[in-house]
Amino acid sequence: VSDELQEERNRNMSMDVSDELQEERNRNMSMDVSVLNVDTENRAITILDCPGNRDFTPNSISGLSQADVALLVVDASPENFDKGFEGDGQTKEYALLARSFGISQMGVIINKMDTIGWSKHRYEEIVGNLTKFLKSSGFREQNLFFIPCDALQGQNIISQLDFNLNPAASWHDGVPLLKRLDMFETGERDSASHFRFAISDVYKGHSITAVVGGKIESGVVTVGDRLLLQPSSLLCQVKWIRSHQGNVEYAIPGESIDIGLIGIELSQIAIGDVLSDPEHPVSVGSEFTAQIVTFAQMARPIILGQCIEIHLQNLSEAAIVTKLIETSDKSKKMQRPRYIGSQMTAQIEITCRKPICIEPFSNCKAFGRVIL
Numbered sequence: 001v002s003d004e005l006q007e008e009r010n011r012n013m014s015m016d017v018s019d020e021l022q023e024e025r026n027r028n029m030s031m032d033v034s035v036l037n038v039d040t041e042n043r044a045i046t047i048l049d050c051p052g053n054r055d056f057t058p059n060s061i062s063g064l065s066q067a068d069v070a071l072l073v074v075d076a077s078p079e080n081f082d083k084g085f086e087g088d089g090q091t092k093e094y095a096l097l098a099r100s101f102g103i104s105q106m107g108v109i110i111n112k113m114d115t116i117g118w119s120k121h122r123y124e125e126i127v128g129n130l131t132k133f134l135k136s137s138g139f140r141e142q143n144l145f146f147i148p149c150d151a152l153q154g155q156n157i158i159s160q161l162d163f164n165l166n167p168a169a170s171w172h173d174g175v176p177l178l179k180r181l182d183m184f185e186t187g188e189r190d191s192a193s194h195f196r197f198a199i200s201d202v203y204k205g206h207s208i209t210a211v212v213g214g215k216i217e218s219g220v221v222t223v224g225d226r227l228l229l230q231p232s233s234l235l236c237q238v239k240w241i242r243s244h245q246g247n248v249e250y251a252i253p254g255e256s257i258d259i260g261l262i263g264i265e266l267s268q269i270a271i272g273d274v275l276s277d278p279e280h281p282v283s284v285g286s287e288f289t290a291q292i293v294t295f296a297q298m299a300r301p302i303i304l305g306q307c308i309e310i311h312l313q314n315l316s317e318a319a320i321v322t323k324l325i326e327t328s329d330k331s332k333k334m335q336r337p338r339y340i341g342s343q344m345t346a347q348i349e350i351t352c353r354k355p356i357c358i359e360p361f362s363n364c365k366a367f368g369r370v371i372l
Contacts, residue, residue: 033059035049058309064097064101064103065313066215068187072091072109074111074130076116093297100371111150113169114155123148131144191253195220195276196367198272198313200271202271208240210261211261216251221259222250225237231284231355234264235263236275237261274357284357287349287352288358291347293344294340295343302340303321304324307319308321312369315357317353322351324348325346327345
């Protein structure tokens, strides 16, 4: 391998290696959400690398809650793809979770194509199986795309495949992953609504008491703004705002930023808290009614008094099902049911252990959508 080619491969590999913790590298798996910023020709993209192991699903939910679009990485080798896709495999579970958070666009990265000799037949088989499942899960076919690649060697990641180096892949003439990311639709950004910022990270700055990281869901924030931290109802002020490109004077919806705060202590802030406009704060409550849809893979029915865990943005909170109001399936509706089974739509009342930041779905989708 020439020195120039090896350098190019090393650059490509740097995009793929995102496990930041030493334990993650020792165990060869992602455990927490890693953040990678990528500038394309037209966009500044924040990639949230979520763990795929079932033991760390809550961390994956936190990452999915911040995403506009999803990239699902699957292993092309027969034994690994089948393991993830068949039954209640993680491939299906994470696709369903993404759709549950309102994500409507998904790219599927079919990785490790080198292990199957860049077989066109195997690639088309995987695409067919996944397309059928994703369409049945609520994704539209026009909002799906598939990219074959070999991430370890950097094949089809940044630049198009070199058929001289890889003649077995000559059947594929599509664009590489980085260029395809630039084609995602971003959707409308809600700049006109009141400011809402879900906190996903908290740390102490070099010259400031508290720094919080997260994503702006709605509204605009400017240096000097006074904000209200909920659910603790504490006032603070924005000292500085930092994006991955450096310090900025303001930030808009969809941006993942760090905010330096004054007038508040680090110990008073928790992951899952929300910063909002003091004049129009985010709603706080411990009891709410939810319309839910249950998965086919649900292990047991939901019953009255059942202890559950609520996932809302970056928050995980213990709760209890305090009322079963209504269920409906393809054939009928039932008032005050005894239980809620799989593949049902239902209305239930939930009481959380302590108050959380939550709003009606019609007011703010990001804070009106939960995972049980």
